[in-house]
Amino acid sequence: MKSINLAQSISLAFTEAVRQQLSRQIGLSPELIERVVAHAAPVLIAALMAGATTPEGAATEFSTLRSAESNARIAEELAHIVTTVAGIKDLEASGDSLIARATGRRIAVLSDQIAGQAGVPPQASHVLSGMVGAVLFGMLKHHVLIEQGEVEQLPALLDAQLPAIAGYVTDGVARSLGFDHAANFNDSISARLDALTSRAAPQAPTLTNGAAVDAMVATPPAVAASTPRRQSSPKWVWPLFATLALVLAAVFAYVQLHPTQADAAAAASSERPVAARTRAASGVAPEPAASPSAALSAVAAPALPVSSVSSVSAAAASATPAAVVSSDAVAAASSPVVSAATTNSQLAFRVDRTGVPQLMAVVGSDAEKQQLVDALTRKFGAGRFTSDVTVEARTAPAEWLGHMDDLLLLMTLPRAEARIDGRRMELGGAATSEALGWRERLQREFGSSWDIAAFNADRTVLAATDAFLRAMTRLTDAGSPCTATEVAKVLNLQVVNFAKSSGHVPSSARENLSVTAQLMKACANRAQPMRFDIAVFSDNVGEPRANLQLSQKRADAVRAFLVDAGAPANLLDAKGYGAARPVTTNLVASGRFANRRVEFVPAAS
Template identity: 40%
Template sequence: MSINLVQAVNAAISEPIAEQLSRQFGIPDQIVRQVATRIAPGLVASLMDRATLVPGSQSVYSVIMQHESNAHIADQLSKLIATTGGLKQLETNGHSLAALATGQRVDALTDAVASETGVPTQATSALAGIVAAVLFGIMKRHFLLAQWGLPHVPKLLRDQVGEINATMSNVVAAAIGVGNTEGFTSGITPRLDTVASSLEPRIDGDVAVAAAPVAPATSPAGKSAPSVQSAAVAKATPPAPPPMRAPVRPFAPQRSSNKWIWVLFAVLAAILALVYYRGFTQSGSVDLNAAAATQHITNMATPASSAALSTAPAIDSAPLATSANMPITAASAPESASAPKDAPASWKDAQLLFSVNPAGVPAIEATVGTEAEKKHLIDTLTARFGKAYTADVSVVPETRPATWLSRLNDFFPLMAVPGAEAKVSGSKVELSGAAADGKLGWADRLKSALGGMFQVAAFDVDGAVATATQSFRSAMKSLLATDTPCSGDKLTRVLDLQVVNFARSSAQVPESAYSTLGETAQLLKRCAAQGSMVNLDVAGYSDAQGAAPAKLEVSKERAAAVRGYLVRNGVPPQSLTATGYGDSNPIADNDTASGRFANRRIEFIVSKH
């Protein structure tokens, strides 16, 4: 006996309830229901994502059975929201329960729903608390009536996949950190099934072995939540079976085990004594080199002990040491397929690039050094996004270990943001597109999540233009202070510092370039007036995006536009030509926004025409 949680919440927030809430918040009742129908799938999906691990399922179950979860809330909702105090208490309880169950605040969810519906964030947040309180009350009632326990948490949430796929928007999916709706729902079922099977009581010989106990969740006030064996549950569930006993194993009694342990210790002591004796009887002096070699062999023979004693993260001298998040396949890859401890300086950093289309589907490109790293990356992406992603992963042996592989979870939320772009090269992270929007704060989020292991920077086009303009004016000032400002090489080095940041697919000179091109025109006119006219070719270049003919044509048009602007501002037309070179001669990579920005350029070349 299952239940559709989203539909149950929507039914509880009926038209009369929506009218009451409408009067409380001052928004139309239709909008109240619209907000509720968007919040409920997000909350249920957050629970599904949390329940894909055993501790997460335990937390969800513990919260469901808390005293604050009101199993009668659907019947009492009208009375509970009748007063401002009751409404506020319900909202607070809902937020607290949701935070405990999902492991995170619901602020990101409410912000996303507010942006989708146009409802003020404060009202959306209040409605989210109410929806959460209703959701957990409905779940508690269902668990009590069905006499369900912990193993039914992932089963119930697995049954919600179809509803979530139909009702949750990609914006909400991105906000709660599960990628996009299709990818999330296509990959969540097997993960929930795995947890459900691990929580089922299993039989070991003739004795049942219970699933791990549920650790009580901590309430916002700091008190422990009631355990799942609380009186409320006891009344609704059949009497618990007597305590389980470990199976009796007559052929391996504890006393006998202890005896063999002591025998083993005695044998080891005898061996050590023999080695010790032979060391002193066969050598009359101590050889320091031999001692060092013996110590080295001892360390190699006991890596497990050394690893157990070390609690520090992997150091630079062992770049392939795996963290807890690394897969077994990567850790156990054959040595021949692994990068050496000290990679040669000529080796390149492992790279991860991704861009997200308007539908929230990420396209990933990566370069790693081993097949094990490639498998880890593909498996992790598939587990997160299902089939809703594309990946092009190259294995280049002369590549340093991919340190970012163990931190993929920190990048997953960004991989669901439409328009986001990022490049991870070694320990450097460059954000562009929507990811570089300062208002969204992705740079700060990643810096906080990644700690000091990575350098995170967001590419800002306006900032880059402003910096280039400042450099140009400083160099121009220095050039004018010399005796030979019209010297061809000196002149072009300064002129090339300015940026003409054309809009995409446009050949119209942008206003941001008017002042620098104006200063260029003044200098060239001055040189011509002094009899030192410099003949220049205005060279236009594009980035690598688009078809080759289109790139060549737009570069020609942009070079001609700059030449035309200078001529209109008094530069002798016979001193200037214009040539387009397409995407040839790039000065940076085209994988990032900053690289493409650098490649879309205008250069001034001394000509002899």
Template identity: 40%
Template sequence: MNLNVIQLVQSVLTDDVVRQLAARLGLPPEAAQKALASTAPALVAGLMHKGATLEGARSLFATILSPEVDAHVGEHLPQLLASASGASELESVGRQMLERGLDRPVDAVSAEVAAQTGAPVHATHAITGIVGATLLGLLKRQFLDGQGNAGQLPALLGQQLHVIAPYLNDRLLGALGVGGLGAFTGSILSQLKAVSAHIDQPTPAARPVPEMFASIQVPPDAVVREGRRSHAWLWWLAALIAAVLAFLFLRGCHGEQAGDRAAARMDTETAAAVQAASVTAAASAVTAATASDTAASTRDAAFATAPVAASSESDASGASDASAAPGKDSQLSFTVNASGKPTLTATVGSEAEKAQMLDELSKRLGPQGFVQNVTVDPAVKPADWLAHLNALLPLMMLPGAEVKVEGARIELSGSAADAKLGWLDKLNSLFGASYQVGTFDVEHAVANAAEDFHSAVKGLLAPNSTCAAADIAKVLNVQVINFPSASARVPNSAVTDLDLSAQVLSACARGDKTVRLEVAGYSDNVGGAQANLQLSKKRAQAVRAYLVMKGVPAGSLIAQGYGAASPVASNDTAGGRFTNRRIEFVAQP
């Protein structure tokens, strides 16, 4: 039995049910959701602790299957919460069953949730009872539908550790009488595994034959006893194999000459593709056009040139179908709000992949458990990360988590990058060596961009270099000007790059080849639109003023701010927002 209990609870505690519960308790929906997000993982931890002994697992299983636990609580929740008496009865039964199952009062848990979330104690007491009734009822339904037994309970509980761990802390576990977080996470799995190995696990009853096989009529003479089985089929099999081998041999003889011609043509095409890819890669440093490329590392720049190389290969081979082959990486990014609800943005290559993704998320998070914006682009490569979507689901419930997946690269930021939670190591283990998992680091991104810019600008500083505005704008856009938050002062980290930019523009002006550029400022989507617009304009003006101060003709530069318009990356992650907070140089007529 494989089950994510937290997702199961969230699937029935929909936004409408949470609003209904919040109104019943006199809380804002956000406060109720925050208390729910803390209570459910804590109660699951309590069940794990109880199930970590043979006697405790059997007792807990009996409690779950007791008549007082409603296996259809998910369907009954809206009706029960619609009346004061129904909500009170649900709370009372839930608290009673929890105390029987955990063998301890649960007031300490609800009091600690109140202290950590700021919700009133009377509200967290009620929420604890209602979540407890829901949790036990859903578990009962799963065991009844799957004909489960007590031996499966410890293994099922052990599956929940990676899901609930990010929500636990020493004080919550102390209220459960479990001990510290480190001791709990370090020992509970081995204890549950030992119980699962020793508890009675009866052989499940045979299940009915599925309907799809019921229509198949088996002739009475089709069933042959082992002792009477003929071996004639072996002779037929040997004859069939001999015939297949003869066919392949003859086909190989006739096709050898054609194969040689095809191999020769493949060698020619490969050589052309390699040559085209080499030319493209050599030119990429000079022709980088967007700040998103500059914020990436040298490794990411290599990924960025792959579509160009693929296009060159298609041109070299002259194959019309190859030129239409997908060349862009599929993408997924998401950010999780304070109540644990993710907003996802994704680009995949087919409607089938989109349907697969949304179906899986709906099953795991519930149809109302996430906000999505998934687009289909036939130019996008297959989304291999869809096979690993389960590994990302716990992060989709972690408040403050930010994750970006692009092809085989995964970038963590927000709470997902918190070293104490260990998600970097977990994802490296779950995804394997074919994926590159890392956390976003602003200083590293700025340093990489500066290194790329210094390499690219050398060509513009050489004698007789081009003063074509479009070419210069492409190179100047390799640099990153990382303004401090809410500031329009040119940062010290950008001074060297801007000095080099001024040298290039001043040299062209002295040679009567003045380059006219717009200095365009952009922001991310954090904050008010009007404030972002004004800040982006001030930053553009600051860059223009610095270049003029360094000798660039004032009439050759104009400054304009565009706020959060025209993002070049998703604002769901720190890396994306960093890329969108940019200065762009645009060639003017």
């Protein structure tokens, strides 16, 4: 992998126009902003160098820079991002998060040192250092993707930065990074990185599901271009393939290098498919209300490795336009079931801060409903809980009723949340505390046949991104990806996970939306335009009018981003619906996450 002067690249990204815009937004002169950037870049690079001196540290940094949060297009998008306060805040938060995840250090510790060097207030230094951190990771991601770099090459790439950053590593910075003084850092860091580089690196994992895009990710472009294909795609879709390959490479690297408890459980059991976020590919007109079991089933399952996720895109490709892509629907494609008409029993509950549980359940018989209500009454007393229990025919027996003692104990924990779908259980709120150990305890009591995990929005977003990109690749590879009803099924796999109360398109969604815009532009250029309504929904937290306004703001933001990325403006309409038409319960975090959604709905031409 070729070297790159990261500090210089970061400084060049903060052009005069960017510094002028930042000056208007944060009240610091362009000259001071330039000075902070000039000091922050070397200090943050030094932090990465210090963290990459062990195999584990290098792997963590590599997976972080390849994650969805790291924006490989940051250099070209920076001028647009800094035009709003919300964009600046999002960029600062992203940089803070990336540095903390990669190095285990909060950026505030380093920004205090930067403030002293640059002679600016600590708060201003913190904001700009966070932004520099986001730019640093974006630059690294872009370089690694272009060069097809591997994790074992990262220490050498960082070692090459020493001549450019050594003069900015003061004694204070060195101590913040775990060194005795600046000379100790400058004299020893190269030897530590060289020692790691010289070790034999394990072979990089590859994807083996045979899809064309997998070959593009695992094989250099020259090789991929010569690989025989059963069906040649039109030349006009190849720019999409290039983008998809780059983004999939990042997703794959993140999943492989960021194992979780859910991944460990998956490795020990048969492969279970994963649903991304709940998606409805139908129109926005009012529909008959979904049954309680369908609503509860729509909550996304815990994210599993990429090898599992491919089943999601297959399900999307065969779904009917009005289908809701749910974890149960996906599981049905690869898992044996008792009967095609049998659905899982469901349970979801949330405990308020005073210890009063609120519960929703779907069971198969009046006897099971009575058993549940009786258990709740014995534990909490009449009137000390609220429940909405529905009996639906063809619902499988509620195996969780045999573990009510454990569940009732969890229901005494203020702010705990849980949701059960068949033999899958997701924990939320206070139930996810590692100190309390509820996941381990419930796994032990329920047994190895149960899949119990904490809901993780980041992992769900990552799984959704992978499902979307794989489905998009299959769509473009088919040679005629301009049928709006089919395209909508794929577009509705992606997740636009807005920050709380934010109407600014998050960095994690920008690459997916850019791919969407490129496809719409390509189809329009071929006289096959696709018109979509962008429908945005919220959960039910907060005042209804505020939710309606926020959902409209988000719909407008998605439309504006797509238009800026090349989608024809006359083919897109945007409307926010607030908390209307929830696809699942709002009782639990995963349900609220699913209800906060963006849907692409084919519109009449």
